[in-house]
Each structure stands twice: as structure tokens, then as C-alpha cells.
Amino acid sequence: MRRTLALLLFAACDLTAASPVTITVLATTDLHGNLTPVDYVTGQPAPLGLAKIATLVRQVRAASPNAILIDCGDTIQGTPLEGVYQSSGSTVGDPMMRAMNLLRYDAMTVGNHEYNVGLANLARARRDAKFPWLSANTIVAPGGAQRAYEPFIVKTVAGVKVAIIGITTPVIPIWEKPENLGSYRFTAPADALRAALATLRRTQHPDLVIVAAHSGLGRNLETGALEEPAENVVYQLAAEVPGINAIVYGHSHSQLEGRLVNNVLLVQPKNWGASLARLDFTFDPAPNGGWKLGAAQSHLLPVSAQTEAAPDLMALAKPYEDAAQRYLETPVATSAQPLSAARGREQDTAVVDAIQRVQLQYAEADVSFTALFNPEVRVPQGQITVRQIAALYPYDNELFAIEGTGKMVKDALENSARYYSNTGIPGFNCDMAEGVDYEVDRARPEGDRIRNLRWKGKPLAPDQKLRIAINNYRAGGSGGYTMFQGAKVLWRSSEGIRELLIRYYTEKKSIPTEPTNNWRLLN
Numbered sequence: 001m002r003r004t005l006a007l008l009l010f011a012a013c014d015l016t017a018a019s020p021v022t023i024t025v026l027a028t029t030d031l032h033g034n035l036t037p038v039d040y041v042t043g044q045p046a047p048l049g050l051a052k053i054a055t056l057v058r059q060v061r062a063a064s065p066n067a068i069l070i071d072c073g074d075t076i077q078g079t080p081l082e083g084v085y086q087s088s089g090s091t092v093g094d095p096m097m098r099a100m101n102l103l104r105y106d107a108m109t110v111g112n113h114e115y116n117v118g119l120a121n122l123a124r125a126r127r128d129a130k131f132p133w134l135s136a137n138t139i140v141a142p143g144g145a146q147r148a149y150e151p152f153i154v155k156t157v158a159g160v161k162v163a164i165i166g167i168t169t170p171v172i173p174i175w176e177k178p179e180n181l182g183s184y185r186f187t188a189p190a191d192a193l194r195a196a197l198a199t200l201r202r203t204q205h206p207d208l209v210i211v212a213a214h215s216g217l218g219r220n221l222e223t224g225a226l227e228e229p230a231e232n233v234v235y236q237l238a239a240e241v242p243g244i245n246a247i248v249y250g251h252s253h254s255q256l257e258g259r260l261v262n263n264v265l266l267v268q269p270k271n272w273g274a275s276l277a278r279l280d281f282t283f284d285p286a287p288n289g290g291w292k293l294g295a296a297q298s299h300l301l302p303v304s305a306q307t308e309a310a311p312d313l314m315a316l317a318k319p320y321e322d323a324a325q326r327y328l329e330t331p332v333a334t335s336a337q338p339l340s341a342a343r344g345r346e347q348d349t350a351v352v353d354a355i356q357r358v359q360l361q362y363a364e365a366d367v368s369f370t371a372l373f374n375p376e377v378r379v380p381q382g383q384i385t386v387r388q389i390a391a392l393y394p395y396d397n398e399l400f401a402i403e404g405t406g407k408m409v410k411d412a413l414e415n416s417a418r419y420y421s422n423t424g425i426p427g428f429n430c431d432m433a434e435g436v437d438y439e440v441d442r443a444r445p446e447g448d449r450i451r452n453l454r455w456k457g458k459p460l461a462p463d464q465k466l467r468i469a470i471n472n473y474r475a476g477g478s479g480g481y482t483m484f485q486g487a488k489v490l491w492r493s494s495e496g497i498r499e500l501l502i503r504y505y506t507e508k509k510s511i512p513t514e515p516t517n518n519w520r521l522l523n
Contacts (some may be wrong), residue, residue, distance in 0.1 A: 073111025134166025144183020
């Protein structure tokens with residue numbers, strides 16, 4: 001009987017070992033400090049944020065226990081909740097890291113906006129995290145004081161070895177001031193990925209390899225056209241580096257439910273915690289031991305108004321949120337009438353001109369470029385608070401004054417005008433100029449849409465020397481504005497553009513309510 005029982009137990013164990021296993025990878029990206037489900041522009045509830053994502057994560061885990069949770073970066077910058085905490089000197093702990101600890105994140109890739117907050121805040125947030133920060137293509141220069149990131153982690157889930165490799169967009173030094181980078185240096189992503197894979201094959205022998213990338217696609221999947229491939233490397237990694245099964249990515253604030261490129265599954269969840277990516281990988285036992293990957297599928301789980309915000313994350317967030325809301329209600333200036341940014345990409349508006357005025361002033365510039373980041377912005381009549389001013393400029397960008405030319409202005413406006421016929425170009429890459437007068441003729445072909453470009457009442461000569469105000473991302477050539485890349489920087493702000501706006505209008509006491517009408521859209 002003992003021998004028969006032993007054989008039966010052995011057979012049962014063998015059957016269990018022979019069963020397929022499904023590994024679930026859950027991912028967020030570009031949370032940008034959105035912990036609570038609130039729109040900081042309006043102060044109203046919104047279907048976004050990590051507290052709502054938490055509910056989706058826990059629902060998946062309840063049904064699929066073999067789950068890994070990762071984030072693809074740009075996590076600790078972007079909302080007043082994070083900004084007020086970081087400027088307060090509090091040692092309670094970074095709100096996003098504490099919330100992610102509650103959710104038991106397994107890893108986070110470092111994004112470019114992590115560096116916006118300064119090395120001290122970056123290091124402090126990293127210490128608060130109970131999970132590793134990854135970036136295989138970020139190294140520390142010899143003798144550097146900064147702490148190196150892990151290139152990857154390996155987790156064994158239900159007997160399956162899963163490797164997560166972090167990759168960060170490599171062009172950060174073009175955007176970021178040196179003191180915010182310290183001794184961190186950025187290497188070619190494809191080379192770093194190959195090296196990480198070689199180490200993994202030699203030492204870990206993973207069954208599943210996932211790249212968590214803070215970088216966009218770099219290629220239009222419908223047309224095949226390249227889209228800033230130096231900044232956005234995901235397509236290149238999938239096409240050129242063998243040995244990876246999937247890439248979950250971010251940075252571009254778009255979304256992709258799933259697409260195969262060179263048999264690599266590409267997935268992008270929506271930014272700000274508006275959706276959660278779910279990837280499921282089914283493994284069958286291999287005849288000679290180990291596992292063989294079978295089916296792989298992905299989809300996005302959207303956050304909605306009906307998605308409950310996790311009570312424990314909301315309780316954690318409350319003191320941070322209260323401090324942020326008090327700051328946002330600080331009076332700044334007044335407006336003689338209500339203003340709307342609803343048509344700000346189709347016509348000149350006082351809302352966009354309010355940004356241009358500040359940039360021209362502080363950069364002492366001839367011409368200023370800015371985008372309208374959020375057409376939902378509304379400025380009320382009467383008292384204006386930090387909330388409305390901050391809504392004009394939600395990013396922690398710096399202001400540059402560069403040495404430019406008339407040709408540079410024309411080329412930049414032509415690049416911006418592509419927005420009107422190319423649905424793949426996000427609105428935040430549609431810049432408008434102040435200091436010149438011009439028309440945009442949508443009926444003309446790309447590259448020849450800017451008409452009647454004038455400066456000081458006369459046609460703008462291509463060789464006219466100009467002092468141009470732009471943000472640090474435009475100075476690095478992002479958004480297709482390569483004409484600015486490499487231009488001599490004459491001045492750069494020590495504060496972010498949002499802080500300059502608040503300071504300027506606090507001093508002026510009122511906001512302009514009429515646009516300059518220096519440009520118009522034809523056809």
C-alpha cells in the first residue's frame with residue numbers, strides 16, 4: 001500500500017508539473033504624480049490616477065495570482081501633489097512611492113521627468129521605494145556620486161523565470177540641465193539591451209523577457225514613417241534585438257492595446273493612470289524540462305468614473321492632497337472676463353498669449369514659441385488662483401533664450417503646421433509663435449503652409465538674427481523641432497515656466513483678456 005500511495009502521489013505531482021501556466025504582466029506608465037482621481041485644472045473628479053488603478057490591479061490579482069506589476073516611468077513629477085511635497089522638505093515619504101509600495105510594484109523604469117525634480121528629490125523617492133528602479137542604458141560615470149540603477153530584475157513566478165529589463169530614452173541630456181543629471185550618463189538603448197540579454201542568458205536563463213521602456217515607438221505603425229527615432233526607440237528594439245518577447249512602453253502619452261513587430265508584442269497603457277495594461281503569457285512544459293511559450297495576448301483595462309478608488313491609497317494620499325489643494329487656491333491675479341482655450345489651436349487666444357507674454361519678458365526675446373497643452377483650460381472672470389495659472393503650463397519645463405534666425409522661425413512654424421493634416425501629431429507638439437505675424441494655409445502641401453510671415457511689419461528675412469524663447473524640450477529638438485537643436489543658448493531660467501507664470505501675474509495683478517491676433521488659420 002505504501003508503494004502504491006507513493007506512485008499515486010508521484011503521478012499527481014507529475015500531472016501538476018505538466019499543466020500549462022499563465023503569467024500576467026500588469027503595467028502603468030507616465031503616471032506623472034496622479035495618485036488621486038482629480039483633475040487639478042478644474043478641481044473636479046476625473047477617471048484617472050493610481051488609486052483607481054489599484055482597484056483594477058487587485059481585481060486581476062484575485063483572478064490571476066501569477067501576476068507581476070511594473071511601471072514605465074515619469075512617475076514622481078507632474079502634479080501639485082508631488083510638487084508641493086517635494087518643495088516642502090517633508091520626510092514623510094514620496095506619495096507615489098508609498099502608494100506603489102502598498103500595491104506591491106515589482107519594478108519601475110526611470111523616466112526622463114524623474115530628473116526634473118532634482119537629484120536630491122530623485123534619490124529620496126528612490127529610497128522610499130521598496131522596489132528597484134531600472135535602466136539598463138543609464139550608467140554612472142567613473143567616480144560619480146550617484147547610485148547606479150539595476151539593468152533588470154528576474155522573478156520566478158509559478159516556476160517560470162521572468163526577466164524585466166528597463167530602458168530609458170537616451171536624449172535626456174539634451175533636455176535636462178547638468179546639475180539635475182550629476183554623474184548619470186545615457187548609452188545607446190539597443191546596445192544596452194543586447195548586453196543585458198547576454199548577461200541574462202549566461203546567468204539566469206529566463207523563460208520570458210519583457211522590456212519596460214520609457215520611450216515612444218519611433219515609427220508610425222500605419223505609414224512606416226520615422227517619428228523622432230533618437231528619442232523614441234521601441235520599434236528599433238523590437239526590430240533589431242532578438243530574444244525579447246514583449247515591450248511595454250510609455251513616454252509619448254499615447255496608447256496601444258497590442259501590436260506584433262518582429263514577433264515582439266508591443267503595448268502602451270494610457271498616461272496619468274487612465275488605463276492599465278494587461279499582458280498574458282501561457283507556457284507549456286517543454287519535453288526536456290523548462291517551459292515553452294505558447295499564446296501571448298494583451299489588452300488595456302480602462303479606468304472609468306465607476307472604477308472605485310482604493311480606500312487605503314486615498315487615505316495615504318489625503319495629507320498630500322490637502323496640501324496641494326491649499327496651494328492651488330492661493331490668489332494670484334484677476335481677469336476682467338472669462339477666457340477659454342477651447343479653440344486655441346485654431347485661432348490666437350488670450351490664454352496662449354498669456355504664456356507668450358511671460359516667455360518674451362523673461363527671455364528678453366524677439367520671438368516666443370509655446371504650445372497649448374490643454375484645450376480644456378478655462379480662466380474665470382474675477383479672482384484667479386494658482387490653479388488656473390498652473391493649468392496653463394502643466395509641465396516642469398525650463399525657459400531658454402536661443403540665438404536663432406528667420407529661417408529657424410519659418411521652419412518651426414512649418415513643422416507645427418503638420419498638426420493640421422497629420423492625426424498622429426499630438427496637440428502639445430503644435431506650437432504657436434508670438435513676436436511675428438503669419439498665416440497657416442492648410443490647403444497647401446506640408447512644408448509650404450506658412451504665408452505672409454512678418455516681423456516688425458516687414459517680411460521676415462531668412463537670415464534675420466533673432467533671440468527666440470523656447471522651452472528646454474524644444475531646444476533639444478523634440479516634437480520634430482530639429483531646427484532648434486544645437487542652437488546657441490543665450491540664457492536659461494533657474495525656475496520652471498509655470499513658476500515664472502505665477503510670479504509674473506502675481507506682480508502684474510491681472511491677466512490680459514484680448515489676444516494679439518498675430519496669426520490666423522486659413523482654409
